[in-house]
Amino acid sequence: TAYNNIATLQRRQGNYEEALQGFQKSLKIREENGERRGIASCLNNMGVVFDLQGQTDKAIEYLEWSLAMRQSLGYKKGVAVCLKNLGKIYLVKNELGKAVDHGSRAFKLSKDIGYTTGICNASNLLKQAYIKLEAFSLALDYHKVYMDMRDSLYNAKTQRAAIKQQFQYEHDKEFFELNLEEEKQQALETKEAEKTRLRSEEHTSELQSHLNL
Numbered sequence: 001t002a003y004n005n006i007a008t009l010q011r012r013q014g015n016y017e018e019a020l021q022g023f024q025k026s027l028k029i030r031e032e033n034g035e036r037r038g039i040a041s042c043l044n045n046m047g048v049v050f051d052l053q054g055q056t057d058k059a060i061e062y063l064e065w066s067l068a069m070r071q072s073l074g075y076k077k078g079v080a081v082c083l084k085n086l087g088k089i090y091l092v093k094n095e096l097g098k099a100v101d102h103g104s105r106a107f108k109l110s111k112d113i114g115y116t117t118g119i120c121n122a123s124n125l126l127k128q129a130y131i132k133l134e135a136f137s138l139a140l141d142y143h144k145v146y147m148d149m150r151d152s153l154y155n156a157k158t159q160r161a162a163i164k165q166q167f168q169y170e171h172d173k174e175f176f177e178l179n180l181e182e183e184k185q186q187a188l189e190t191k192e193a194e195k196t197r198l199r200s201e202e203h204t205s206e207l208q209s210h211l212n213l
Contacts, residue, residue, distance in 0.1 A: 003029070004042065011049055019049050037078070040069040044082055051089055059089060080109045080118040087125050091132075099129040116156075120149035 007022025023046045030038035047062035067082035087102035103125040110118030123145040130139035 004038075004045070007045065011045070011052070016049050016053050020046060023049070036069060037073055037075060040066045040073065040075070040078060043069070044078070044085065048085060051085075056089060056093065060086065063089075076109055076113050077115055077118065080106045080113075080115055080122070083109070084118065084121050084125060087122070087129075091125060091129055094132070096129050096133055100126065100133075103129060116149055116152055120146060120153060123149060 003022045003026040007019045007026065010016075010022060011019035023042050027039060027042040027046070030042060043062050043066035047059045047066060050056075050062060051059035063082050063086050067079060067086070070078035070082060083102045083106035087099050087106060090096070090098040090102060103122050106118060107122035107126060109115075110122055123142045127139050127142040127146055130136070130142065
């Protein structure tokens, strides 16, 4: 909904109270419409904002709520996102066992469905958790995965930007060519109209000269 989009923008700008209000309005609309996936999305977004505000327990509550709903819907990408978000909270809380558990589940699920962003985020989470656990060999393994996925995402983004630029060029070129064709056609029509006007004037002049004889 529009409320959800505005709330997301407010969150990015650091306006957390306004973001929560927007997500709550969006949540109410989606509950009224029975949009379960949308409800789960709002709950996840609100959990992220609560975490940013330092309301950790509330953040976990909302993220777990979203996770359960997404699992019941079979929405695997959403499940991976919730697991990663929960893992990040546990990492900060220094509950490293839970951080690794959630991160590993997010990583495996993201790999299973080919979710590159999820693999990237989960591997970064696991890298940080294993560094804290001083399991440096595992940390290095996940760091390599993270770097590979990050480069893959960057290359894909660059390619999409290039395609978009090419599309815009083709569109502008077509628009220019159409305008040029229209201008040529208009010029021809104006020229023909001028010829017709001149012939009409000549004919009128001849008639008048005959009448004057």
